[in-house]
Amino acid sequence: MARRTFDIRAQPGFGLLALFTFFALYLPIAALVAYSFNSADSLSRWDGLSLRWFISAWQNSNVQDAAIRSLVLALWAATLATIVATMAALATTRTEPYRGLTFKYAFINQPLMVPEIVTAVALLIVFSRVKVWTGYSGMGYLVLAHTAFCIPFAYLPIRARLESMDLTLERAAADLYATPWQAFRRVTLPLLRPAVIAGFMLAFVISLDDVVITEFVKSGGQDTLPTYMLGQLRRETTPEVNAIATLFLALSVLLVTVFFFVNRRKP
């Protein structure tokens, strides 16, 4: 019997396992998308092809409000988080390593490690107090909360890029009479741009997707799309949720695609 040499690409069962994983991951999503075009009133019984629930979702003023609120919130949170993350990344990479730097990394990345529900409860307690003291109960709390947990997602790609960037470029700019701000504007930032965009996109999607913290922090009438959908599920569910989810998915895919092309556009 011929002995077969070991080849990682020719392991029996690997293909099957991969196929299974693929289906396990995407079958539910495919089903969701398919059923969002269902004309029936039921979530799971197929009746025929129709855009009925898309139209219904589109015309539902609650959905409209929640969607716009989600997008505005994500835009604010991602923008603020990216600015803070860029500054934090500059501060933690453009310096000689010192005692306490590791602690700062951990501090910045804290939202990745602390269970979200803990942060949510903590914010609920603090913000409810602040709401009483200030009398303000607008979107500011949600923006703040979302910004906070979006920072590490924007921070990580930006820091990675800064760490791999050649420091002599900034030195050369300074040597050629650029003040620190000019050196940042003309040399560091243009080279950092792909990472800043990546960080922003990531933060945007993370904010768009958040349920737990939003659910705890939001005041009345501040439903985002995910919390609205969650609320719908508690009542009688219509295939409208499917349609909203499909649109949501489409938006995410669109963002990722745009990001991919923006990043690939190299000189």
Add this chain to the structure above:
Amino acid sequence: MPEKPDRNAIEVRNVSKLFGSGSAQFAALDRVSVNIRENEFFTLLGPSGCGKTTLLRLIAGFDYPTEGEIFLYGKDIAVLPPFNRPVNTVFQSYALFPHMTVAQNIGFGLEMLGKPKAEVAARVAQMLKLVRMEALAERRTSQISGGQQQRVALARALAPQPRVLLLDEPLSALDYKLRKEMQIELKTLQHETGITFIFVTHDQEEALTMSDRIAVMSAGRILQVGSPWDIYDKPAERFVADFIGESNFLKGTVSDIQAGTGQVRLSSGAVIRATLAEGFTPGGEATVIVRPEHARAVASGGQLSGTVETVVYFGTDTHIHIRLDGGELFTVRQQNARSRSCGFEVGDRAGIEIADDGAQVLRD
């Protein structure tokens, strides 16, 4: 060349640079003082870790001295940030801005100085011409060769017309032939622009061929400053003689000192006459150096004698390694003549004749 020997472009006074702290602290520069004259091609030469790059970084402003002062035309610049010093640098890695074209790179410094657009454009065109890169002005820096990048880096640093140009081993990334070409080009550029060049290298040949003056550095100190001829022919210390060119080192005791020369008794008992280095103080053991080209192998006679150990043919000349009767190995370099061997074979007895002023006694 018009000489203005009294005018110093750069004066380094008692500069020390310490790195680390506690027991791990070490001095990259140890109370270094040196004057660099206007319009001169000045080279900092030494092995890696000798402090030459640190000194350059202090002059550029990328780092600040722990102690001491650095003057640029009489003005203390030691604590000025790099963007406030009329000094530009050509980096070892070139550090060209990858998101800009060749022309944008060259114009960057002038733009930062707030020069009007027309002036920047005119100067960029002039610099492109100077380094013969007109045809590639609109290329990205990633689309040009190493030698071309080198010239762009040079043009970029020269464009703002700095008082002093710093060059940090700029030729080390180039291959041999291109390096030779760039050496000549650099020297010509320096002559044409009249800008003071401070050049850092560990390559002694590069230093000797390009410099007006050389400072030889070791372990954070400057050992000797002088013209290439001074450094090669009148090395002040053993390290300088060893680092630059080849040398034979012989141990001996000095006696009968008169008019800058002395008798040296070697361990083999042979006695040779040698010139004494400036500042040599008699007493005890001394080292004598003899350059291989200042000695000749002879069949009989000569001040030293020994047995031929190896004969190495180099084309233009032949190196004959002779084991002296005192035990040391001595190298003699003889120019080759056409169709005639050097006349010695391994195992032959040979005498060594040292040229009249070929032997020198050095400070250790």
